[in-house]
Amino acid sequence: MPSDQPGEARAPGPISSEPGSLLENVPVAVLGFDATGRVRYWGPGAQELFGHPAATALSRPAAALFPPAQGPGPAGLLVERALALGYWRCRLPALHRDGTVFDCGFRVFPVTGTADASTGGTVVMALASRGEELDRVKTNLAFLDALFETCPIGLVMLDEDLRYVHLNQALADMDGIPVRDHLGRDTAEIMITADGGEFRRMLRAVAEQGRPLVGVLVGMRTPGRPDVDQVRSVSLFPLSGAAGSRPGVGGLLVDVTDRERALLEATAARRRLALLDVAGARIGTTLDVRTTARELVDVTMPDFCDGSVVELVEWMNPAEGFDPDLPLVTRRIAAGTVLPPPAHALLSAVDRVTYPPGSSIHRMLSTGRPLRVTVDEKAAARTGAGADHDRARQLLGIGVGSVVIAPLIARGHVQGFAVFGRSAARPAFTGEDLGLAGELASRAALCLDNARLYSRVQDISLTLQRALLPTAPDASAHVSVAHRYLPGSRAIEVGGDWYDVIALPDGRVALVVGDVMGHGVPAAASMGRLRITARAVARHIPDPEGLLAELDAAATEAGIELATCVYAVYDPRTGHARIANAGHPPPLVRHPDGTVETLDDVLGVPLGVGGVPFGSTRTALPDGAVLALYTDGLVEARGQDIDAGIDALRAELARAGGPLEREADRILAALLPDGATDDTVLVLARLRHARPGAP
Numbered sequence: 125m126p127s128d129q130p131g132e133a134r135a136p137g138p139i140s141s142e143p144g145s146l147l148e149n150v151p152v153a154v155l156g157f158d159a160t161g162r163v164r165y166w167g168p169g170a171q172e173l174f175g176h177p178a179a180t181a182l183s184r185p186a187a188a189l190f191p192p193a194q195g196p197g198p199a200g201l202l203v204e205r206a207l208a209l210g211y212w213r214c215r216l217p218a219l220h221r222d223g224t225v226f227d228c229g230f231r232v233f234p235v236t237g238t239a240d241a242s243t244g245g246t247v248v249m250a251l252a253s254r255g256e257e258l259d260r261v262k263t264n265l266a267f268l269d270a271l272f273e274t275c276p277i278g279l280v281m282l283d284e285d286l287r288y289v290h291l292n293q294a295l296a297d298m299d300g301i302p303v304r305d306h307l308g309r310d311t312a313e314i315m316i317t318a319d320g321g322e323f324r325r326m327l328r329a330v331a332e333q334g335r336p337l338v339g340v341l342v343g344m345r346t347p348g349r350p351d352v353d354q355v356r357s358v359s360l361f362p363l364s365g366a367a368g369s370r371p372g373v374g375g376l377l378v379d380v381t382d383r384e385r386a387l388l389e390a391t392a393a394r395r396r397l398a399l400l401d402v403a404g405a406r407i408g409t410t411l412d413v414r415t416t417a418r419e420l421v422d423v424t425m426p427d428f429c430d431g432s433v434v435e436l437v438e439w440m441n442p443a444e445g446f447d448p449d450l451p452l453v454t455r456r457i458a459a460g461t462v463l464p465p466p467a468h469a470l471l472s473a474v475d476r477v478t479y480p481p482g483s484s485i486h487r488m489l490s491t492g493r494p495l496r497v498t499v500d501e502k503a504a505a506r507t508g509a510g511a512d513h514d515r516a517r518q519l520l521g522i523g524v525g526s527v528v529i530a531p532l533i534a535r536g537h538v539q540g541f542a543v544f545g546r547s548a549a550r551p552a553f554t555g556e557d558l559g560l561a562g563e564l565a566s567r568a569a570l571c572l573d574n575a576r577l578y579s580r581v582q583d584i585s586l587t588l589q590r591a592l593l594p595t596a597p598d599a600s601a602h603v604s605v606a607h608r609y610l611p612g613s614r615a616i617e618v619g620g621d622w623y624d625v626i627a628l629p630d631g632r633v634a635l636v637v638g639d640v641m642g643h644g645v646p647a648a649a650s651m652g653r654l655r656i657t658a659r660a661v662a663r664h665i666p667d668p669e670g671l672l673a674e675l676d677a678a679a680t681e682a683g684i685e686l687a688t689c690v691y692a693v694y695d696p697r698t699g700h701a702r703i704a705n706a707g708h709p710p711p712l713v714r715h716p717d718g719t720v721e722t723l724d725d726v727l728g729v730p731l732g733v734g735g736v737p738f739g740s741t742r743t744a745l746p747d748g749a750v751l752a753l754y755t756d757g758l759v760e761a762r763g764q765d766i767d768a769g770i771d772a773l774r775a776e777l778a779r780a781g782g783p784l785e786r787e788a789d790r791i792l793a794a795l796l797p798d799g800a801t802d803d804t805v806l807v808l809a810r811l812r813h814a815r816p817g818a819p
Contacts (some may be wrong), residue, residue, distance in 0.1 A: 150261050153252040156235070157186050159207070161199045164247055173228070173252055175221030191219050206232035206248040215255055227255030278356075278377035281363065286311045286327050289372065298356070298379050300348025317344045327360065331373050334362040341380070355384040389556075396560045399427055403564055408571030411578040417458035420542060420568040428560065429544040431461030431524065433471055434532070434568075436540035446538050448486050452479040454540060463547060467522035484529060489538060494530040494562040496553050499545075526552035530565035534573035542568065597625030602696035603633045604810040606784035608792060610800040612757070620647035620687070621755045621803040622655045626662045631696055631814065634662050637753040637805055638689035638731075639708065650684045654731070658691070668693055668704035669738040672728065676706070679732040687731040690753055696814040699747065704740040706731050709759060709770065712752040712777055713745060720774045747813040750784070752777055757804035758795055769795070784808045 153173040156165030163186050166178040174181070174189055186199035196204070198216045205212040211233045218228035231251045272279055278295030282288060288306040296303045299314055306314060317323045323342050329335050337360045344354055357378040363371055407419045417434035424432050435454035437446075446452075459471040479485045488495040525548025532539040542565050546553060553561070597605055605625050620640025628634055636658055640650045657678045658671065665671045668691045679687055688708035694701040703711060703723055707730035711723045725741040745751065752773070759769030776791045788808050796804065 150253055150257045154249070155181075155252065156247045156249045157199065157203050158247060159203060161186050161196075161203055163189075165249065170252070173254065174218065189218055191217055191225055202230060202232045202250060203248045206234050207246070210234065218252070229253050229255050229258045278375075278379075280375045280377065281372060282311060282327070282331070282375070283372040284331055286324075286331060286373065288314070295377055298354070298377065299346040301346065314346055315342075315344050316346060317342060319343070323358075327373060330360045330362055331371075336361040341384070353381070354379060355381045392556060395427065396556065399423070399560065400563060400567075403567055407564075407568050408574065411575045413572055413575045413579065414457050416568065416571045416575050418460075420564065421458045421460040424544060424564060425460060426462045428557070428564075429528075430463050430547045430550065431467060431471060431522070431545040432459070433474075433543045434458040434540065435477065435543070436532075436572075437538060438476075446489050448490050449481050451481065452483070452485060452489075453477070454479070454485075461522070461545075463522050463524075470522060485541060488529045488541065489531055492531055492533060494528055494558050494565070496558055497527040497529065498552065499524050499527055499548075523547050523549075525550075528553050528558060528561040530561040532565055532569035532572060534566070534569040537573060537576075539569055539572050539576065541565070594624050598627035598633070600625075600627060600631075600633045600696075602631070602812040602814055603635075603694060604784055604812075605635075606788040606808045608788050608804070608806045610757070610792065610796070610804040612800055612802045612804075620651035621757065621805045622651040623753070623805045623807050624655055624659060625807070625809075626659055628663060628693065632693055633696075633809075634691065634693050635751065635753055635807060635809055636662075636689065636691045637708065637755060637807055638687060639755045639803075639805075640684060641686040650679075650682060650687070653682055654678065654684070654687060654689070658689075666693075667740060668702050669728075669740045672704050672706050672731070672738040676731045676734060676738075680734045684732045686733075689731055692751065692753070694745070694751070694809075694811055696812060699744055699811075699813045700742055701745050701751070701811075702740050702742050704728065704738050706738060709754060709756055709766070712770075712774060713743075714750040714752070714777050714780060716746055716748045718778055718780055720778050722770070722774070745811050747811070749811050750777070750780075750787075751809045751811060753805075753807040753809075755803065755805040757800055757802035758792075758806055761801070784810055 151169050151172055153169035154165065154167030155163060155170045158164045163181050163184055166176075166181045170181065171177055176189075186202075187193075187197050190198040202212075202214075202216075205214075211231070213229070213231045215227060215229050217225050219225055229252065232248055234246050235249050236246050272292045275292060276294050278298050279292045280288065280295055281290040287308055287310055291303055291306055293303060296306065299306070301314065311327060312324060315323070319342075323344075326337055326340065330337060337358070340358050340360075342356050342358050344356065345352065346354075357380045359376045361374050363374050403420075403423045406423050408416055409419065410416065413436075417436075420434055421432045433456055435456045438453045438455055454477050456474050456477065459468075459474070461467045461471055484495060484497055524545040526546045528544045530542050530544070532541055542561075544553075544561055594607075597607065603625070607623055607625070609621065609623070620642060621638070622640075623637045624635075626634040626636070636655075638651070638654055638658075640647050640654065642650070654675055657675060661674050662671060665674060671691055672689060675687075675689060687706075689706045690703065690708040690711055691705075692701050692703045692711060703726065705724075705726055706728045710727070713721045713723060715721065723741070723743060725743075726739045728738040729736045754773065756766065759773055760766045761769065772795055773791070776794050779790075781787070782790075788806055791808075792804070792806060
């Protein structure tokens with residue numbers, strides 16, 4: 125019999141306990157009774173359960189293990205039922221050595237053929253455990269069984285070679301393969317990944333090194349669902365191999381494909397919104413068509429596409445617009461790519477393209493909606509000869525695999541289209557990308573249409589401006605004139621700057637320069653009205669202040685709120701000039717000795733104010749002097765005081781030399797090296813005295 129006494133050898137009984145996870149968590153006592161109800165076997169667990177050492181328990185009546193009872197008692201009942209039934213289990217109150225009573229579960233069965241003749245060759249063996257421990261294990265096992273059968277999470281047990289040992293129905297459903305068809309198969313046959321074996325290495329590390337993993341995202345496919353991409357959250361833990369069980373790996377797998385897809389879609393949606401925000405801020409910063417097209421190309425790369433072009437349509441019949449049965453001629457005005465050479469050179473080398481009827485461009489413009497095109501060898505072959513075929517071959521050559529063509533339509537006017545291309549290494553354009561391309565093109569189209577309309581108005585204004593300015597001012601034997609008019613940049617509408625040289629009676633010459641505040645057609649028309657008025661009345665009003673008064677009245681009648689003007693009348697017989705100024709930058713005079721004088725003795729209010737009289741000043745101008753009249757576009761710039769601009773003009777004017785035409789060009793180049801940002805007028809007049817007796 126096994127003994128619990130220190131140092132005493134324990135003889136093995138017919139039943140010996142093995143250490144293991146279950147027995148470690150649920151202590152099991154092994155004991156045996158003979159037919160008379162005496163204790164014949166006393167295992168090590170029995171002392172822990174009942175508190176009696178083997179020396180005091182063996183050969184004693186088993187009744188001492190139970191509370192006092194009448195009749196045969198619990199011990200006799202256990203022997204009786206075991207012998208009668210062969211196996212019996214029950215729950216009975218048991219008595220601990222310290223006098224406490226506890227609920228105890230018994231499993232009893234007879235064992236024959238024992239060596240102890242006093243027992244008649246039969247012993248009733250009992251396995252006893254505390255009832256509360258049995259209840260705990262039952263509850264846990266019931267929970268685990270229910271979990272394995274009904275849990276929506278995939279559960280799996282793998283052996284040390286990563287073969288399926290056990291799995292639940294939820295995992296079988298995820299894989300699309302019955303449970304029985306998993307068993308014994310390697311995980312690599314079921315969970316097919318494209319990660320270069322990384323998931324397999326993680327499984328192996330768990331099995332061999334015991335390192336658990338929690339919540340690892342793994343993309344995979346299975347033979348049961350070969351066309352479905354899945355993302356699973358995988359948690360892996362080592363199996364200990366306790367109680368003789370096989371070592372291996374346990375795992376929990378959750379299908380998070382929908383969640384990850386939703387996250388990706390949400391992220392993509394945020395990126396699309398962010399791109400639209402950037403496009404709203406960066407497209408249409410100017411009213412220049414090419415700049416706007418360039419901005420569209422730049423905004424979309426590299427987040428949305430790897431290459432983009434913008435082409436405008438050159439209508440064969442602008443009045444009728446798009447005709448799907450006619451060829452379409454386009455002009456490429458912007459192109460860009462982040463793909464390696466020679467991609468940029470190929471895209472930029474194209475100037476004009478002709479698309480025959482039936483092309484993808486015709487199909488896109490016929491619907492007015494973006495069109496998605498896959499670029500591959502089969503698609504290129506299907507297009508046959510023509511523009512589509514050439515385009516497909518060109519795109520294949522630079523590595524483009526997916527294309528979206530979006531129309532540029534605003535206010536019902538088809539202006540052209542934008543093409544966005546992605547490298548074959550990137551995911552192809554999706555339906556959401558198609559909508560984004562349409563939104564980007566729509567915003568750009570509106571900006572392009574604004575630029576188109578502005579350019580038309582700008583051209584009308586410039587044409588009107590030039591038509592109203594003198595092309596050949598009146599000639600004089602004593603006044604040589606060089607005149608320049610520079611319209612402002614395309615970012616600013618044409619203004620109301622004007623000038624004129626008028627021959628007056630008695631050999632006198634009038635020089636006038638003015639500026640109507642404002643831009644566009646109204647300013648040009650107002651400028652023309654003032655110039656025509658000045659030319660009409662100059663011969664009838666001898667004094668400059670009287671002419672300014674007449675122009676002021678004309679401005680008031682026409683509703684011109686603000687205009688400036690300087691008017692000078694030169695008499696070559698006396699060498700004197702009378703000058704009147706209505707709020708305009710002062711004239712400059714370069715004397716023959718090179719000194720430059722500012723004629724700012726008189727300065728009146730601008731035209732259109734009304735009710736304020738004008739004055740004039742009389743000044744002697746030496747023979748050969750150069751009088752300079754100009755508008756503020758020449759001397760005024762952002763961040764620079766106008767006085768600094770006038771000083772710069774004085775310095776350039778002091779550099780005498782050469783014909784007036786060359787001097788005019790030199791002054792403009794020096795003061796406006798990057799071109800005029802606002803309308804600019806410069807009039808240089810070299811003054812000569814009349815000899816006595818000369819006409």
